[in-house]
Amino acid sequence: MKVVIVGCGRVGAVLAEAFEKAGNDVIILDRSTGAFDKLPSTFRGNAVRGDGTDEDVLRRAGAQDADVFLALTEGDNRNVMAAQLATEALNVGRVLAKVNDPVRAAAYADLGLATICRTNLMEDTILGFAGLSTAQRPPILAPQRTHPGGEHHRAEAEPAAAPSEA
Amino acid sequence: MPNPEQTVVFRRAVVALNGGSSDARIVRLAAGVARQWKAELVAVHVVEIDWTQPLDADIAGRSEDVQRVLDLAEETAEDCQYKIEPVLLQARDVGAALVDEATEQRADMLILGLPYRKRFGGDFAIGSTIPYVLKNAPCAVWVVREPIPEESA
Amino acid sequence: MIGGRRPLKGRKLADRRVRIERPHAAYFRWSGPGQLTAKESASRPTTPLGRLWARVKAAVIGRPLASEDEIGERLSKKKALAIFSSDAISSSAYATEEILRVLILGGAAALVLGLQVSIAIAVLLIAVAISYRQVCLAYPTGGGSYSVSKRNFGRGASLVAASALLIDYVMTVAVSTSSAVEQITSAVPALIDERVLIGVAAIALITIGNLRGIREAGNIFAVPTYLFLGSALLMIGIGVYRIVILGEHGAYDPNQLIRQTGETAEGVGLLLLVRAFAAGAVALTGTEAIATGVPAFKPPEARNAATTLAIMAALLGTLFIGITFVAVNFGITHLELPEQQTVISQVARRTYGDGTIPFFLFQSFTAVLLFLAANTSFNAFPRLLAILAKDGFMPRQFALRGDRLAFSYGIIVLATVAAGLVILFRGETHLLIPLYAVGVFIDFTISQAGMIRHWLRERTPGWRRRLTINTFGCVLTAIVAVVVTTAKAPQSLLVLLLIPCLVGLMRFIHRQYDAQAEELRVRDDTVIAGPHREQRVVVPINGINRAVVQALNFARTVSGDVRAVFVTDDEAEGEELRARWERQFPGLPLVIVESPYRAVVSPVVAYLDVLDQAWPPDKEAPITIVVLPEYVARHWWDRVLYNQTARRMKAALVGREHTVIADVPYRRSH
Amino acid sequence: MFVLVVGGGKVGYYLAKELVESGHEVVLMEKDHARADQIADEIGSIVIAHDGCEGKYLAEAGANRADIVAAVTGDDEDNLVICQMAKHHFDVPRTIARVNNPKNEELFKHLGVDELISPTRMILGSIEQDIPVHELLHLGSLGGSDLELIEAPLLPGSSRSRRAVRSSRSSARDVRSRSGRTRSSPKATRSSRSAARSARRRSTASSSGTPSRSADALAVCGRGVAFALAERT
Structure with a gap:
């Protein structure tokens, strides 16, 4: 399985290692090389310096036709744009964008992009921890419809939605 | 007592109401000062309209609370046996509206109240209106600060 | 401008603001959540006829005043003396005459005793004044005999007191006006045939003035009162000087007396003296006014009121005795023929000289003061009616204030009744006098009795001394009440008859209101559900x-x-x-x-x-x-x-x- | 019309100013407080000192009643997200985005942004058309790149552009050729303004006969620069 991770932060690095250990082909991108220090020295995947929102960079890194695309930078909008690029131009099967603004997270799930919202996650988790009732939101907001550019590979988009709903 | 020696402080003052506890204080003060020179008083209350509504949305005209701010000012003035002309405005920014209104009314004094805020530990939140007015007003500006209540002083 | 909103541009390119018209502002004021206060314009009439009537009313009685416009002016002792004592002091204008009118029946010998009678009345005045000082101090919230008796005796006595007071207020208006007119006709005899007309016109004027709500009256009252006081004291001074130092003396001419009375002297008997005393007792009317108006004084209210009361009593006593002294020594009595002349006008004529400017001035001061005395009743009568109406003893309208904050209905009732009396008695003071003063003494007695109860119950420090004073006052006024009533019979009996009638009426009204209230009463713990009847x-x-x-x-x-x-x-x-x-x-x-x-x-x-x-x-x-x-x-x-x-x-x-x-x-x- | 402009750079500033001058209701979002204060000081109280990418602040700025949202920040991803949020979350009928990376144009169009302003492409187009460099007036440098925004004509030959756009494109060319003749900048402002006026007239005229009969040209001119955008009402 080819996994593309945009943003080599704490989460990105941990995931890269985990995917790699599980025997996947991992490509990780970040705008700064310093970010790759977070990766273990044993990491043998492909670490590429470059902007994840630039189609050319992604193609050069080999992100095309990846099975999983995770946009995990600190910028919500960068994540969204990278994820949309992946869906629209790179023919990626399963795309997830981290969007910390709850409004945008919900809006893009509505638009057909799977999103994960740290704000929502922490809110729900902490409220649950404190014994309060939570909004009962799924951890990953599944796309509510096909992405505007996703018509031509609907077949891939639909299985992508199913697991995240579960 | 009118004292001809004394210089006229203002001939026409705009009294800015914010609906808080300082309104009555500044109206009373304004009426007391204005009486000496038979100066005119204009009470202005600006309702800030956020951008989700058009500026001329029918908001302030229907709100009893908003009307009451001006009504109370009128009443306070009458208690001091003085007349105050009430003006109700809707604007995006209170400071700008006050300055513009003072300009249009040819006011030579703008009086604002700075209420003591009991919440958040008690302080004077100057906010953005007073600095704006101080910076942009065409006339003299009085900012009347409330005294700090006894128990929290 | 759309929907009362006027868009305006600011100085900066993008600054905009919208001025909002406030349609309610002309009529109402939002004074609290869900609470409106109507402005004057909201109660403005809308029909053409209503507007016309409002305009006429505004022209006659002035523009409406809001409730909060009532001036809670506190009175200094000087102003209060003028306002509250015009009634009492003005009675010196006719009290002497009333004594002499009785004594004349005893001939010249009896007339000389006028001074003694007046001194006796002055003593009574002092007693009453001292008693009322106690009322001032004990009831600083205003100790009218109605409230004193209500607190100490309950409903029955208080209603009797109220009725007596009401009658008395009406009589004050009638007597003072008639007397004032007589002062005018004494000075200008040509007007004698118009006196009823003048009297009624004067009452009408006073009525309009009161409907306008002349609350700013302090100065209006003060000036004539002090002018009268000054000129009367001057007149007495001149008179006494001429009598004592210059030894001037005027003797009564028996023929003249016979011409006046149309009968021969009947001799000086005790009865005659008692009747003279009863007639002169009118001098005391109005003494209670200060005790009623204690809250109007500047603080310390009670002390100031008590002091003012003492000053007033002293002034009244001096005036009364002085005028009587001068009149008796100059051999003055009232004249019916050839022209009607009041005693006080003759005294003035004698001291100031006939037709002189001081004489006319004095006469006009006296007349004005008497009109003002009538006016005090216009203040007190509607107030008492309003209190009674609030307690449910009078129709509720009497408790309503008119446009100008005056109790319009009470004023109109008082004016009507008083004008009726003036017409009925042809404007002759001495015909009205027998009806007067009866109520006053009943009132004095009741309030003094109330004070006795008060001291017995309260037993504040010094209560024994105060109790003694009030008991003395009570006994004295009770005796005088009986004397006055019997001496003035049969007319005075009319008053005695009228009081129970009024009390009965008030009780009836109260019962009606009570019954109605009971009928309409809703238990305050009931939750009112929706209708259940078809x-x-x-x-x-x-x-x-x-x-x-x-x-x-x-x-x-x-x-x-x-x-x-x-x-x-x-x-x-x-x-x-x-x-x-x-x-x-x-x-x-x-x-x-x-x-x-x-x-x-x-x-x-x-x-x-x-x-x-x-x-x-x-x-x-x-x-x-x-x-x-x-x-x-x-x-x-x-x-x-x-x-x-x-x-x-x-x-x-x-x-x-x-x-x-x-x-x-x-x-x-x- | 109520226009929500996101991004208080030079483009955003002049856009807002010109829109206000032509009588539209404008709100400008700029997350940098100092810059926001500066603009408010100059134009008036139409600035919201918040990040226009945040859904919450977009809502506060009245995105739900905006007729046009113009995202003109220096970051493509921000512009894209703003337009998408406006379009799909707030139902804004018309969205305009500034695109810095010409490669993104395709994606933006595809993702539903109604109009694109691509300074890079414009300069490229100008260079291709061999316009003398000294006639290009500096408007603003675009964040993070060496590019400058100088003019905003809509380029011919874009096969995917809509008819309404095409109708104004001819007039935009007019504008450019007219203002190109003027050399000194104060004059240029005036003449470009009149050019914009005529552009408006012309585009209305030229749009008649096309299927989007109601097309109205929105002409925006800054210091020596004219934008002409057709918008369907």
């Missing part, structure tokens, strides 16, 4: 027209049980209507009542009776709503053309039980 509607119609359609539409919103009733004396007309009805109001019952005797209203009423009887007796009777279509005429003058039947219908139904009458007016839309 309703049905009956609409009497006169055909099918817009007014009827509107009434029927309204009726159908009120109840599902609606029926129209059409009364006709023409069978064919009925049939025609039914045909049209079934076409235009399908499913709505129409009852056609044929009325061969051409009555319209009574068949409808009878039909309602039948409906009621048809109702199952075991169910609660329903509410029958009679909806009357009413055409509203465009002008007042063509109103007479319409709705006469509706009016008669209303009159016939107004007392009917379980029946509600609803008018549905049809107004033309333009």
Whole structure:
């Protein structure tokens, strides 16, 4: 399985290692090389310096036709744009964008992009921890419809939605 | 007592109401000062309209609370046996509206109240209106600060 | 400008603001959540006739005042003395005359005793004044005899006191006005035939003044009072100087006396002296005014009032004795012939010189002061009525303040009664006097008795001394009350008769209000649920027209049980209507009542009776709503053309039980 | 019309100013407080000192009643997200985005942005058309790149552009050729303004006969620069 991770932060690095250990082909991108220090020295995947929102960079890194695309930078909008690029131009099967603004997270799930919202996650988790009732939101907001550019590979988009709903 | 020696402080003052506890204080003060020179008083209350509504949305005209701010000012003035002309405005920014209104009314004094805020530990939140007015007003500006209540002083 | 909103541009390119018109601001003021205060313009009349009336009223009595405009002016001792004592001090203008009028019957020898009688009255005055000082101190909230007796004795005594006071206030107006007019006619004898007219006109003027609410009266009162005081004291001074130092003396001319009385002297008896004393006791009227008005004083109210009372008593005593002394020594008594002359005017004439400017000035001061004395009653009488009305002893209207904050109804009642008395007694003071003073002494007695109760109950420090003073005062005034009443019989008995009548009236009114309140009372712990009685509607119609359609539409919103009733004396007309009805109001019952005797209203009423009887007796009777279509005429003058039947219908139904009458007016839309 | 402009750079500033001058209701979002204060000081109280990417602040700025949202920040991803949020979350009828990376144009169009302003492409187009460099007036440098925004004509030959756009494109060319003749900048402002006026007139005229009959040209001119955008009402 080819996994593309945009943003080599704490989460990105941990995931890269985990995917790699599980025997996947991992490509990780970040705008700064310093970010790759977070990766273990044993990491043998492909670490590429470059902007994840630039189609050319992604193609050069080999992100095309990846099975999983995770946009995990600190910028919500960068994540969204990278994820949309992946869906629209790179023919990626399963795309997830981290969007910390709850409004945008919900809006893009509505638009057909799977999103994960740290704000929502922490809110729900902490409220649950404190014994309060939570909004009962799924951890990953599944796309509510096909992405505007996703018509031509609907077949891939639909299985992508199913697991995240579960 | 009118004292001809004394210089006229203002001939026409705009009294800015914010609906808080300082309104009555500044109206009373304004009426007391204005009486000496038979100066005119204009009470202005600006309702800030956020951008989700058009500026001329029918908001302030229907709100009893908003009307009451001006009504109370009128009443306070009458208690001091003085007349105050009430003006109700809707604007995006209170400071700008006050300055513009003072300009249009040819006011030579703008009086604002700075209420003591009991919440958040008690302080004077100057906010953005007073600095704006101080910076942009065409006339003299009085900012009347409330005294700090006894128990929290 | 759209919907009362005017867009405006600011100095900076993008600054905009919108000025909002406030449609309510002309009429109301939002004074709290869900709370409005009406401004003057909200109570402005809207019809042309109403506006005209309001304009006339404004011209005569001034523009309306808001309740908070009442000036709670506190009075200094100087002003209070002028305001409260004009009544008391003015009585010195006629008290001497009243004594001499009685003593004249005893001839010249008796007349000389006038001074002694006046001294006796002055002693009484001192006693009463001291007693009333106690009232001032004990009741700083205003110790009218009504409130004192109410607190100490309860309803019965307080009502007697109130009645006596009411009578007295009316008498004050009548006597003071008449006396004032007499002072004028004494100075200008040509006016003698117009005196009733002058008196009534004066009362009318005072009435208008009071309806305007002359509360700013402090100065108006002070000036004439002090002018009179000054000139009277000067007059006494001159008189005493001439009598004591220059030894001037005037003797009574027996022939003159006989000419005045038309009979011979009857000799000086004790009875005569007592009657003279009773007549002179009018000097005490108005003494209680200060005790009633304690709250109007500057603080310390009670002490200031007490001091003012003492000053007033001293002044009154001096004036009274002084005038009597001068009159007696100059041999002055009242003259009926050839011209009517009051004693005080003759004293003035004698001291200041006939036709001199000081004489005329003094006469006018005296007249003005007497009018002001009448005016004090215009303040006190409506106030007492208002208190009584609040307590439920008088019709509620008396408690309502007019546009100018004055108790208009009370003022008008007082003016009417007093003017009636002036007309009835042809404006002659001495005819009115027997009715006067009786009430005053009854009042004094009751309030002093109340004070006795007060001290016995309170037992504040020094109560024994105070109790003694008030007991003395009470006994003295009681004796005087009896003396005055008997001496002035039979006229005084009229007052004695009137008091129980008034008390009875007030009790009756109170009972009515009580009964009504009991009838309308709602237990304050009941939660009022919705209606539970059935309703049905009956609409009497006169055909099918817009007014009827509107009434029927309204009726159908009120109840599902609606029926129209059409009364006709023409069978064919009925049939025609039914045909049209079934076409235009399908499913709505129409009852056609044929009325061969051409009555319209009574068949409808009878039909309602039948409906009621048809109702199952075991169910609660329903509410029958009679909806009357009413055409509203465009002008007042063509109103007479319409709705006469509706009016008669209303009159016939107004007392009917379980029946509600609803008018549905049809107004033309333009 | 109520226009929500996001991004208080030079483009955003002049856009807002010109829109206000032509009588539209404008709100400008700029997350940098100092810059926001500066603009408010100059134009007036139409600035919201918040990040226009945040859904919450977009809502506060009245995105739900905006007729046009113009995202003109220096970051493509921000512009894209703003337009998408406006379009899909707030139902804004018309969205305009500034695109810095010409490669993104395709994606933006595809993702539903109604209009694109691509300074890079414009300069490229100008260079291709061999316009003398000294006639290009500096408007603003675009964040993070060496590019400058100088003019905003809509380029011919874009096969995917809509008819309404095409109708104004001819007039935009007019504008450019007219203002190109003027050399000194104060004059240029005036003449470009009149050019914009005529552009408006012309585009209305030229749009008649096309299927989007109601097309109205929105002409925006800054210091020596004219934008002409057709918008369908």
